[in-house]
Amino acid sequence: MTPPLPARTRVAPSPTGDPHVGTAYQAIFDLACARQTGGQFVLRIEDTDQARQVEGSEQQIYDTLAWLGLSPDESPEVGGPAGPYRQSERLPEYAAVAQQLLDAGHAYHCWCTPERLADLRKQQEASKQADTGYDRRCYGLTRDERAKLPGFSEKPVVRMLVPDDPPLTFTDLIRGEVACPRPDDQVILKADGFPTYHLAVVVDDHLMGITHTVRGEEWISSTPKHLLIYRWLGWDLPFFVHMPLLRNADKSKIAKRKNPAARLMWFRENGYLPEALVNFLSLLAYPPVHEGSDIQSFDELVASFDWGKFSTTGPVVDLGKLDWLNGAYIRALTDDELGARIVAYWDEVGQPVDAVEARRVVTQAAPIIKERLTTLRDAYPMVDFLLVDDDLLVIEDDAREALPEQTPQILAAAIKALGALPGDGFTAETAEAALRASLVDGLGLKPRVAFNPVRTAISGRKVSPPLFESMAILGQARTLARLQSLK
Numbered sequence: 261m262t263p264p265l266p267a268r269t270r271v272a273p274s275p276t277g278d279p280h281v282g283t284a285y286q287a288i289f290d291l292a293c294a295r296q297t298g299g300q301f302v303l304r305i306e307d308t309d310q311a312r313q314v315e316g317s318e319q320q321i322y323d324t325l326a327w328l329g330l331s332p333d334e335s336p337e338v339g340g341p342a343g344p345y346r347q348s349e350r351l352p353e354y355a356a357v358a359q360q361l362l363d364a365g366h367a368y369h370c371w372c373t374p375e376r377l378a379d380l381r382k383q384q385e386a387s388k389q390a391d392t393g394y395d396r397r398c399y400g401l402t403r404d405e406r407a408k409l410p411g412f413s414e415k416p417v418v419r420m421l422v423p424d425d426p427p428l429t430f431t432d433l434i435r436g437e438v439a440c441p442r443p444d445d446q447v448i449l450k451a452d453g454f455p456t457y458h459l460a461v462v463v464d465d466h467l468m469g470i471t472h473t474v475r476g477e478e479w480i481s482s483t484p485k486h487l488l489i490y491r492w493l494g495w496d497l498p499f500f501v502h503m504p505l506l507r508n509a510d511k512s513k514i515a516k517r518k519n520p521a522a523r524l525m526w527f528r529e530n531g532y533l534p535e536a537l538v539n540f541l542s543l544l545a546y547p548p549v550h551e552g553s554d555i556q557s558f559d560e561l562v563a564s565f566d567w568g569k570f571s572t573t574g575p576v577v578d579l580g581k582l583d584w585l586n587g588a589y590i591r592a593l594t595d596d597e598l599g600a601r602i603v604a605y606w607d608e609v610g611q612p613v614d615a616v617e618a619r620r621v622v623t624q625a626a627p628i629i630k631e632r633l634t635t636l637r638d639a640y641p642m643v644d645f646l647l648v649d650d651d652l653l654v655i656e657d658d659a660r661e662a663l664p665e666q667t668p669q670i671l672a673a674a675i676k677a678l679g680a681l682p683g684d685g686f687t688a689e690t691a692e693a694a695l696r697a698s699l700v701d702g703l704g705l706k707p708r709v710a711f712n713p714v715r716t717a718i719s720g721r722k723v724s725p726p727l728f729e730s731m732a733i734l735g736q737a738r739t740l741a742r743l744q745s746l747k
């Protein structure tokens with residue numbers, strides 16, 4: 261059951277590359293929870309691992325969330341009352357809490373060098389020891405005492421002192437009661453003064469008034485560390501929600517190295533509609549809003565949202581289903597909307613077209629291509645022959661080879677018949693009627709033969725979208741020009 265309070269949820273990606281599809285997946289449900297309860301959805305940038313930062317990644321996070329209609333109420337970009345929202349700008353907060361824990365004896369300095377820690381781990385592995393945690397070499401020692409021992413580094417880290425009886429269970433809104441292994445003396449403040457995730461997440465979720473700590477299931481086993489820090493500081497626990505991990509068809513975890521669809525930008529680059537992607541992601545490990553239908557709006561999700569409805573099994577990201585949904589969303593657009601979306605997509609991917617003319621052509625072509633589009637990306641190869649200058653139209657080799665021997669007579673008759681139509685009466689219907697009368701009835705040809713050279717002249721291809729509609733989009737003069745050039 262979702263607790264009835266104005267929720268403050270957050271998504272907290274690290275800006276270490278292209279945004280991951282999991283960020284959007286979480287943002288959908290975070291935002292649904294916030295909207296349903298009249299609360300806020302916060303975006304926090306977790307940039308504490310300075311070595312892994314990627315330039316431009318933070319901007320991509322803002323842009324892709326905005327593209328999906330999942331913009332946060334508070335973020336480094338838009339600000340808000342609980343800022344700063346970038347962890348690298350909150351170092352004094354973490355240092356103060358670390359000091360508080362040191363003073364209370366819940367944490368201690370550790371001067372061990374990375375080499376000593378690596379050796380320790382190797383030894384533990386070799387001796388097949390069950391406890392592979394830190395051996396507390398530094399615990400209880402002053403700097404000077406520790407400095408006399410091997411493996412000393414001048415700059416200490418701060419470790420938490422895990423007691424003998426740490427809390428090892430917690431309640432998760434999706435999973436119910438969850439049991440975890442015992443944590444070791446985790447580093448909470450690094451030698452460079454940056455916190456680790458474990459300290460930062462607790463401090464920030466508390467200070468930002470986050471009511472629901474929603475994150476991927478890989479963080480379940482870390483939760484006892486967080487429970488301890490909350491307990492030591494006397495802070496109320498948030499609700500914990502560990503979302504299932506998205507998976508590839510082979511059930512492995514979806515990762516950017518192996519699956520391009522792990523990159524959120526991939527969907528945009530490949531012409532998926534943001535509302536279709538949101539619909540698709542909102543059905544992963546979560547039941548449809550309307551039984552028996554996969555089409556649902558974000559507002560419908562909000563109205564019936566409940567964390568308890570999640571399944572805990574990692575859902576497979578089935579792009580076939582996304583294709584189907586995307587096609588359905590495309591067909592639900594008006595011709596004008598579809599034209600606008602296609603031209604905007606071309607602009608984004610750098611397809612060179614004259615935007616005004618392209619908008620006209622593609623809006624007119626919308627009824628004849630809509631049924632065959634899966635993504636916006638499919639549109640260009642279907643209509644490129646309508647956008648190219650008449651003298652630059654390429655006649656494909658297979659189309660040229662398939663021209664019948666009567667081609668010169670057919671083209672001459674077609675030019676005559678179409679040229680005779682009044683300019684303002686040149687439509688798909690009148691063009692078809694004129695060509696049938698002149699080529700099929702007049703020359704006594706089968707339609708397949710009669711229209712072959714006309715199609716090749718107009719589109720340069722053996723197969724094109726409906727011929728007469730294409731001619732109407734080109735208009736009489738350009739249709740005649742194309743017929744003339746093949747003649």
Ligand code: GLU
Nearest residue numbers: 272273274306461474475
């Ligand atoms: N920065 C963490 C990540 O990218 C966030 C985990 C959380 O949401 O608490 O996985």
